[in-house]
Amino acid sequence: SQKIEQNSEALNIQEGKTATLTCNYTNYSPAYLQWYRQDPGRGPVFLLLIRENEKEKRKERLKVTFDTTLKQSLFHITASQPADSATYLCALDLAMDTGRRALTFGSGTRLQVQP
Amino acid sequence: DAGITQSPRYKITETGRQVTLMCHQTWSHSYMFWYRQDLGHGLRLIYYSAAADITDKGEVPDGYVVSRSKTENFPLTLESATRSQTSVYFCASSESGPGQGHTGELFFGEGSRLTVL
Secondary structure (H helix, E strand, C coil), X not given: CCXXXXXXXXXXXXXXXXXXXXXXXXXXXXXXXXXXXECCCCCCXXXXXXXXCCCEEEECCEEEEEECCCCEEEEEECCCCHHHXXXXXXXXXXXXXXXXXXXXXXXXXXXXXXX | CCCEEEECCEEEECCCCCEEEEEEECCCCCEEEEEEEECCXXXXXXXXEEECCEEEECCCCCCEEECCCCCCECCEEECCXXXXXXXXXXXXXXXXXXXXXXXXXXXXXXXXXXXXX
């Protein structure tokens, strides 16, 4: 069965450093992968999309890579700030039928940026 | 107000009762989703829908029923609530899949916190 794995342990880093979060998946070849941010008590908010034919995507201080051979995506936040503290989730579409969308999420990694 | 709204935001019920969680979006998005979120499990997909009258089971559909007679509404019903269904439920919608100029992003509601005693 398909599986999406993210580090369950919280990641603690110092302000100004780069945070790197990992999303691994098995038994699937997704056409794209999305990253979301979730704050406590709120719904997730979309951050970035990366497609299977893209190696890297950037948005301001965020960078996402997608290695379809390793079946892994890395999510980087450079020059991290305490306001970046949140849970970050990756999501893949596991629908087998075109036209359907079964966006399935990893369990998320909680990032804590210390001032 | 425009957006995606869930109701009720908080609900306490008893084992065996039927509960319906409502989800309404004003964008006419084609795709809608229901997730539950529990500590240690992250977001788990219950049901998803590509359009009105088209629904599919996700990872954890047992004990839940959905309908989508209108594009903007996607209610989730627990036919006979159990304690294991105590959770936070999130509804989401999306205009399309990732395509030309589209990210396929999901827009989430604020969640419905359900407690089954």
